[in-house]
Amino acid sequence: MKILIIGGTGTIGKKVSDHLSKKHDIIIGGRESGDVKVDIANSKSIEALFEFVGKMDAIVCIAGEAKWAPFDSMSEDDFYIGIKSKLMGQVNLVRIGQNYLNAGGSFTLTTGILADHPVLLTSSAAMVNGGIHSFVKAVSLELSNGCRINVV
Ligand SMILES: NC(=O)c1ccc[n+]([C@@H]2O[C@H](COP(=O)([O-])OP(=O)(O)OC[C@H]3O[C@@H](n4cnc5c(N)ncnc54)[C@H](OP(=O)(O)O)[C@@H]3O)[C@@H](O)[C@H]2O)c1
Structure with missing residues (x-):
């Protein structure tokens, strides 16, 4: 299969790309790292990526940021970091990427345990993860x- 892995050089992504590269053709995307440059927080950048790489059998995202800080210190803009990067970054990857996914292909997005078990400082990170879960169920x-679409 031809698999696009956004964030394939990261802590989690490196393990995934090392594993998948044994049996598949992989292309890794990142802002500074990987084979192709993309910033998922910018939908124009996602469009340019897909125009460059073309159709895929699977699209995996293991990227996206959110600010961790005490809730009483969080500004509106602090919340927008996670909304623009991890939440809308992955939503836009699916929204644009659906036109570049071969029949029977799959999307795999990433969230984290905070959606269900938040800890201190994670009002934004937990919110974003929960939003992605609901998005995936609906889409x-x-x-x-x-x-198909799944979230890990
Ligand atoms: N590590 C954990 O224990 C853990 C636990 C639960 C959930 N998660 C989630 O898993 C995801 C990956 O975590 P990680 O720890 O592996 O992160 P990481 O080590 O910081 O790696 C992030 C990867 O994503 C790329 N990336 C980051 N922002 C990007 C953007 N806007 N556009 C395109 N690529 C981007 C980075 O490459 P460039 O710098 O080149 O862009 C890098 O390859 C995150 O969403 C995180 O919240 C991680």
Whole structure:
């Protein structure tokens, strides 16, 4: 399979890309690292990425940031970091990427345990993770051509 892995050089991504590269053709995307440059917080950058790499059999995202800080110190802009990067970055990857996913292909997004078990400082990170979970449940009902979506 031809697999695009955004964040494939990161702490988690490196393990995933090392594993998948044994049996598949992988392309790694990142802002500074990887084979192709992309910033998922910028939808124009995502469009340019797909125009460059073309159609994929699977699209994996193991990237996206959110600010960790005490809730009483969080500004509106602090919340927008996670919304623009981890939440809308992955939503836009699916929104744009659906046009570049082969029939029967799959999206795999990343969240984290904070969605269900938040700890101190994670009002933004937990919120973003929960939003992605709900997005994936809903959009899985609408993907066409036998395409699937999962979140880890
Ligand atoms: N590590 C954990 O224990 C853990 C636990 C739960 C959830 N998670 C989640 O898993 C994801 C990855 O975590 P990690 O610890 O592996 O992170 P990491 O080590 O910081 O790696 C992040 C990877 O994503 C890329 N990246 C970051 N922002 C990007 C952007 N805006 N556009 C494109 N690529 C971007 C980075 O490459 P460039 O710098 O080149 O862009 C890098 O390859 C995060 O969403 C994190 O919240 C991690």
